[in-house]
Amino acid sequence: MITTGKTRLRAVFIGTLLGLGACVADAMAFESPQDGVYTDRIDWGMTADMSGPASAAQAPWGHGFQTAIKAINEKGGVNGRKINVLTEDTRYDATVERVAYDKFVSQTPTLGTSGMGNSSAQTALVPLIKRNKLPVIGTYTTAKVAIDPPTPYFYGGFCGFKEMAQVGIGFFTDHLKLQSPKVALVHLDVASGKEYSSYVEAAVTARGGTVKSIPIKVVAADATPQVLEILAMKPDYVAIHGVPTTAILVIKAMKQYGIDVPAFAITYLGTPGVYENLGPDAGKNYYFVSCFSPASSDPKAAAEMAAAADKAGFGPLKDDINFVAGWVVGTTVAQAIAKVGAEPTREKLADMLNAGFTANTSGLSSELKYTAADHEGLHGLKPLNYDYSAKAFKSYGDYKDFDKYLK
Amino acid sequence: MLSQFIFSGLALGSIYGLVALGFTVIYKATQVFNFAQGMLMVCGAYFAVTASIHLGLPFPLTIAFILVGAGILGIAIYFLLIKPLGGQALLPMIMITIALSIILRAVIELIYGGAPLTLRLPLPSGVFVLGDVRISQLHVTAAVVSWLCMLLFIVFFRRSRAGLLMRATADGYEAAVLSGIRVDRINAAAWAIGTMLAAIGGVFLCQLQLVSVELENIGLLALPAVVIGGLQSVPGAILGGLLVGLIEQLASGYISPKARDIFIYVPLLLILFIRPWGLFGQKELGRV
Structure with a gap:
């Protein structure tokens, strides 16, 4: 049989198409319901x-995560499958977190889970995470016990408390040209608060300074007792751990009592809502340290996220550090699933991350990298505050400029 | 430092007293132990958000909107939930208010979302300096408005015809009905006033921090205030609120924030054991 070159080319083309089709069909045929993987979707x-x-901090994170996944699904999903997010509202309740985790392990199995923002719950769940082998990727908080040493199947997704303390203390001590800083630390009396307190104490002591820990309740109506302790101590600067209300109460009360020293908060409290509530007078001396960049501090890097946020109806949140964090985790999860290939399972996902995985966060965060020895992911941080006249967040350098404080 | 704690405690206590007064008004009129009082306070904060942010009303109209909204809410609660179950035992009535609180929370979260909101009303935000004591102008405003509301209510309760009818109804339901008093109107008015007082408290609390359903946890401090002061006593509710505010500040300041609850609820337990009708309440006498 004689064939022309054109006909042969056509045959090769059709054969290739058929082959590709067969591969896709094969991939689409793959299902692993116990891992939350189906032909058309991944739970x-x-x-x-x-x-x-x-919720002032965590709800924007949840919206950021959902917006990222929605944007990815609109582009066709991951390897031909849509990602179906099963959301559980944990209401700052460790027991609800436990119930939700169990649900994702076996009742409505998922390929993995993200969030887990209650540090006390996370600490308690570490043994279960090891045993149940459900990857927890991109947590909203990273408890020390989960990453030091690395817990199998656990991968952080937020700035670490240790790094927040080191960069915050390092920057303010140098910025204010202090030899031995006196630091007042206001913190919630929860696992993460105690952990942060120990890191602040270590960072201040390493610089020959002194620190006073001042606890506050999460549902406090007023911060007068805490601020009077600050007044008596006369610190060089103040460190704050808590929820947005904590920062608002403390900074407002500091202004009331005429305490005119800078204060820096953990990443979670660097939200437009806090600055809006404080107003320019009180807010000008309020900083936070972060491994994420709010949209207004780097509009170019945030362009895609900002467009997706506007489209999803979360436009006002794009400058919220927690929304950015949720977006970064959402895109990281999608990239990780994509890298595993057409037949993802929980086991393969964890193996891939342990082999070394770097997410492309488009400049919205410092480097996010997991290895077998490092499950924390994010390390670099920078100080930021809000420029009321420009109505934009302002960062005090690049992440790398502050690596010198990390130990 | 002590004087500072006392001033802050009295300012916060005034807000608790206002919410507690609303609680007492409702209890005196309808004998309902209203566990939804904290959430009614939260509703006040969200009425302020609606008026000021969503409707863009000027401040005086915002206040009017909050008061009218709270009044209508109180009347609706009475006619839809309380009146149909009138005469029921204590437990079903308590369960109704707990359910009401849960429903109101869910409705607020559905309408406004779960995330807290920022609301800046044109209220004073500076500081008065008196010697070593620094007093927040917002605290002072909250205390002054609370006291004015309390005073206004006491005058209304003691001097007006409606207040007289309200007292008559509270003292003897059957006698009031037999005398031709339109008890439903009186009770609905009591719920409206109680809700309005809670709403004013909510507006001040949300100025101290964020507008959130979690303000309910702070508003619920009105419950120990009324139990300590006396469920049936108007001055008792006010003084109970002040006492709770003072205890909160002193315990948090001198011991630990966690000590606050111990120092509020241990006296409450002692009072329930020794003088269940409260410090300023009257012992109820049963006739055989």
Whole structure:
């Protein structure tokens, strides 16, 4: 049989198409319901305090995560499958977090889960995470016990408390040209608060300074007792751990008592809502340290996120550090699933991350990298505050400029 | 430092007293132990958000909107939930108010979302300096408005015809009905006033921090205030609120924030054991 070159080319083309079609069909045929993987979708769990005392910070995170996944699904999903997010509102309740986790493990199995923003719950769940082998990727808080040493199947997704303390203390001590800083630390009396307190103490002591820990309740109506302690101590600067209300109460009370020293807060409290509530007078001396960049501090890097946020109806949140964090985790999860290939399972996902995985966060965060020895992911941070006249967040350098403080 | 704690405690206590007064008004009129009082306070904060942010009303109209909204809410609660179950035992009535609180929370979260909101009303935000004591102008405003509301209510309760009818109804339901008093109107008015007082408290609390359903946890401090002061006593509710505010500040300041609850609820337990009708309440006498 004689064939022309054109006919042969056509045959090769059709054969290739058929081959590709067969591969896609094969991939689409793959199902692993016990891993939350189906022919047309992948189920993924998300827990966040969408209501409750921590919702001012965590609800924007949840919206950021959902917006990222929605944007990815609109582009066709991951390897031909849509990601179906199963959301559980944990309402700042460790027991609800536990119930939600169990649900994702076996009742409505998911390929993995993200969020888990209650540090006390996370600490308690570490043994279960090891045993149940459900990857927890991109947590909203990273408890020390979960990453030091690395817990199998656990991968952080937020700036670490240790790094927040080191960069915050390092920057303000140098910025204010202090030899031995006197630092007042206001913190919630929860696992993460105690952990942060120990890191602040270590960072201040390393610089020959002194620190006073001042606890506050999450549902406090007033911060007068805490601020009077600050007044008596006369610190060089103040460190704040808590929820947005904590920062508002403390900074407002500091202004009331004429305490004119800078204060820096953990990443979670660097939201437009806090600055808006404080106003320019009180807010000008309020900083936070972050491994994420709010949209207004780097509009170029945030262009895609900002457009997706506007489209999803979350436009006002794009400058919220927590929304950015949720977006970064959402895109990281999608990239990780994509890298595993057409037949993802929980086991393969964890193996891939342990082999070394770097997410492309488009400049919205410092480097996010997981290895077998490092499950924390994010390390670099920078100080920021809000420029009321420009109505934009302002960062005090690049992440790398502050690596010198990390130990 | 002590004087500072006392001033802050009295300012916060005034807000608690206002919410507690609303609680007492409702209890005196309808004998309902209203566990939804904290959430009615939250509703006040969200009425302010609606008026000021969503409707863009000027401040005086915002206040009017809050008061009218709270009044209508109180009347609706009475006619839809309380009146149909009038005469029921204590437990079903308590369960109704707990359910009401849960429903109101869910409705607010559905309408406004779960995330807290920022509301800046044109209220004073500076500081008065008196010697070593620095007093927040917002605290002073909250205390002054609370006291004015309390005073206004006491005058209304003691001097007006409606107040007289309200007292008559509270003292003897059957006698009031037999005398031709339109008890439903009186009770609905009591719920409206109680809700309005709670709403004013909510407006001040949300100025101290954020507008959130979690303000309910702070508003619920009105419950120990009324139990300590006396469920049936108007001055008792006010003084109970002040006492709770003072205890909160002193315990948090001198011991620990966690000590606050111990120092509020241990006296409450002692009072329930020794003088269940409260410090300023009257012992109820049963006739055989």
